[in-house]
Amino acid sequence: MHTLERSRLRGVSGTETDCAACPGSRRCWGDNLAAEAVYARREPPLERGARLIEQGQQPALYIVATGCLVLRVSLPDGSQRVVGLRLPGELVGLESYARGEQAYTAQAATASAVCRLRLPAPGAGGAHGALLERLLMKSAAQPERASAPWAGLPAVERVAAFIENYTQRAQLSGREDPFKLPLTRADIGSYLGLAPETVVRALGHLSQAQRLAVRGRTVRLGGPA
Amino acid sequence: MHTLERSRLRGVSGTETDCAACPGSRRCWGDNLAAEAVYARREPPLERGARLIEQGQQPALYIVATGCLVLRVSLPDGSQRVVGLRLPGELVGLESYARGEQAYTAQAATASAVCRLRLPAPGAGGAHGALLERLLMKSAAQPERASAPWAGLPAVERVAAFIENYTQRAQLSGREDPFKLPLTRADIGSYLGLAPETVVRALGHLSQAQRLAVRGRTVRLGGPA
DNA sequence: CGGCCACTTGAAAACCTTCAACCTATGTGG
């Protein structure tokens, strides 16, 4: 059954076809792919180790048909980290539409096959409601996101990353420079997976290294400016 | 400006209004909220410490207008962990639609105000394309996922959580019991923030504790069944 | 003023990483 399915899938590679005609459709879209047709283009099969997308490339959305993809990000310091796994039925590259570019590199961990989805042009509105709804549900259900950029880093860096992320978002939401943390050290620790005491010491180090100024819950960035 | 905005917002609390009429609309929906109207209902203001949603409740989607919410999950062992923060313009509760129930408890970290969004009924299709598209973009951009359930846990538990999550997804995608990990120990370590050697030793411990059987890249669950 | 809670600081213990060596499987060329 598995091999049969695979060969039938390979048969339509390269053409854009209705997902309803695909034997693996249930895995991708669930049981009732009724009302509105979803069209996808089967891409050429990926050998183990082949790259589907490269970090920084232009947005594109895929759904895994068979195999398994590993998602990696390259950090500014040159190191790489695995940030996710995608199995059949899961989405690859959705984040790229929000960012304007691919957030990670996707590489086949085993021989894999994927289909490319065409996302309706932004602002087109109206049509494709069902597709969008399904994508939304899928993305909200996707077990782990291009995830914790800080796991495994030393505690000081985790806290620094948290503060940076927080201040960026706080600015976006219209707050001004001396930011006030709404969380206790215990909450920050719970979020980062650190003991409260460790958060205190980390903030102390960052303060001493002039990377920021902390007094109580008030933080001010004093970056390498 | 801030206080003016807040008072105007409070004025419409309880009624479902067009977001375009809201002075804070740009923060929630960006610059051009043109084509299609989005309607939201302003909820009564939340005092510091008040709960907006409770883990396990029925699905509901909110967008933060002012203040800040903390997201927490209660783990089976009774402990709690912070899994996210939501600032103005960010979404709360989207995951609930995929899961059928709220994934976390949301509590006001500071006095806050939120609007409730009405998500088009599943399967309604057609209309609301713009709303869905915006939600999709927002959710894909949402900085941290509502889960890195393993951060801060001992290495053994992190690896166990990874294997469990992987096998669940592998089953969903149609794989059978002796699962084959597509990743090297180094990749698993990179994903979990652990050294490869630590992954090896953790797998050893899990194996010895009968929690699973590992041989090379083949794992079989041997849970507390 | 007293109590509570968050925050801070110090020292010992536990844990994880690093380093270095060795082992095993797989695949290639002879």
Next chain:
DNA sequence: CCACATAGGTTGAAGGTTTTCAAGTGGCCG
């Protein structure tokens, strides 16, 4: 078919970081 090369995997010991435990400080509110 074997020899070798390579990549992944495993194991042990030393060293560094983080957690834990314990005690003490500071602010806020009844």
